[in-house]
Amino acid sequence: MIRFACPCGRSFQCGDDYGGRELTCPSCQQRVRVPGAPPTAPPAMPIGMAVEPLSGPVMPIGMAVEPLSGPAPPPPPRYEEDEDRRRPARYDEDEERRRPRYAEEEPRPRAREEEGERAPPAVPDLAVRTSGKAVAALVLGLVSLVLCGLGALTAIPAIVFGLVGLTEVRRNPGRLTGGGLALAGLLTGAVALVLWPILIALGVLKIFDVGESTLADANLRRIGSGMQTHQERYGGIPPDAIRSKDGQAFLSWRVALLPSLYEDGLFRQFRLDEPWDSPTNKALLSRMPLAYGRPGKKDDGPGLTYYRAFVGPGTAFEERARGKEERPLIVPGSRDELRLRGLHLYRDFPDGLSNTILVVEAAEAVPWTKPDELPYDPNRPLPKLGGHRRLGSAYSVLLADGSVRTLSRSVSEKALRAAITRNGGEVLGRDW
DSSP, X not given: OEEEEOTTSOEEXXXXXXXXXXXXXXXXXXXXXXXXXXXXXXXXXXXXXXXXXXXXXXOOTTSOOOXXXXXXXXXXXXXXXXXXXXXXXXXXXXXXXXXXXXXXXXXXXXXXXXXXXXXXXXXXXXXXXXXXXXXHHHHHHHHHHHSSSOHHHHXXXXXXXXXXXXXXXXXXXXXXXXXXXXXXXXXXXXXXXXXXXXXXXXXXXXXXXXXHHHHHHHHHHHHHHHHHHHHHHHSSOOOSEEEOTTSOEEEEHHHHTGGGGTXXXXXXXXXXXXXXXXXHHHTTGGGOOGGGOOTTOGGGOTTEEEEEOEEXXXXXXXXXXXXXXXXXXXXTTOSSOEEOOOOOTTTTOTTOGGGSEEEEXXXXXXXXXSOOOEEOOXXXXXXXXXXXXXXXXXXXXXXXXXXXXXXXXXXXXXXXXXHHOSSSOOOOOTTO
C-alpha cells in the first residue's frame, strides 16, 4: 500500500499499482501524483475503479475520499499557475485596493474588513479645482458695476470674497486655482465702492442743476411774455434805460417792464425822474420780482440779477435817435410815470425774431434797477456769459420771439455775434 498526502492536508492510501499516477483530490480538486514508480506491467484497471482508502470499501474515481482522522483543516490559499512567480491569487486584489485613487472614484469593498483587518488610511484629495469664493467675488464685483445706485450692496461682499479667495489659493498651491478671479473681483468691488457714491453725488447735483435751470428758463419765458405785452401796449419793447430829459440813464429796462409783468403797484413806487440809487428808488431793491431772480443764487445778495441785455450798434436794445414825439412823455393822470417806447419788435428785427437775442444770463450780477447792461462792440471781445450751473458751463438766452434756448460753449463766437445783432443779415451756423 502507498500512503500519500495532498497539499491541502488530506491523507490517502492506494495500492502499489497506482504509483506514479495522478489522482484528483476530492477536497481541493487538485491533481496529486501518487509517489512511487509505476510497475513494468501494471495490471489492467477498469475505468471507474476507485482508490482504496485506509479502511472501508473501495470507492470509485471521482468520489470524495474520507480523511484518516480529525477535523478537516482550512483550505490553503490558491496559487496561480505561473512558472516564473507563485503568489496568492488574492494578492492582485489587495494591491489594487492599496493604490491611490482620485476623489471621484468610490472606494472598493475590502474582503478582509469582515475579518477584522484595519482599513487603509484615507487617500487625500489630489484634484485641482477653482476656488468657489474667487468665482463669487468676480460675479459680485461685475454686478456691483452694473447695478445703478445699489452697487455698494454687492461691492462689499465682492471685496470680502476676493480677500478670502486669495488666501485660500495661497494656502493650497497646486490644488486650488482662481487667484486672478479673486483679484479681479476684489478690484471691481473696490472700484464700484468708490465710483458709485461719486456717481450718486453727481446725479443729485444734476437733478438740482436741471431743476434750477428749468426755473431759470421759466423766468426768462416770463420776461419774454412781458416783452410781447409791452409791444402790444406801447408799440415797442422797453428801451435800454429810462432816461431823463437830458438823456441821462436813471433806471433799467427791467423797471420799465414792470407794468407788463403785472407789477403795476411796484412800478408806481419808483421815482422815474430820479436815478436808481436815490433814497426812494434804492429802498425798492429788495422788492425785486421773482422773474428777475436766478434760482440757486440766493447768496449773491438781495436785489441782484443776472438777466441782462446787450446794448450797442445793431442790438435789440440799441439806443436810437428819437424824434420830438418820442421824447419822454407824462402819462395823463400821473405826474411821476413816464412812458418810453423802444424798438418795434417786428419792424426793427429784419434778421428774424427767432435769430435775435433779447436777454442773456450774464456772468456777473448787477442791481436789477441799475441801467448797467452788456456793451457790445463788433471789434472787441464779447463779455463773459453764464457759469451758474452746478455741472457744465451752458447758459440760457431769451430770443425775440419769446423762446428760450440753452447754449453751450461749443457755439462759435461767429454764431453768437450773429444772434446778438438784429439787422446784420448774418446766417447762423450749424453749431447754433
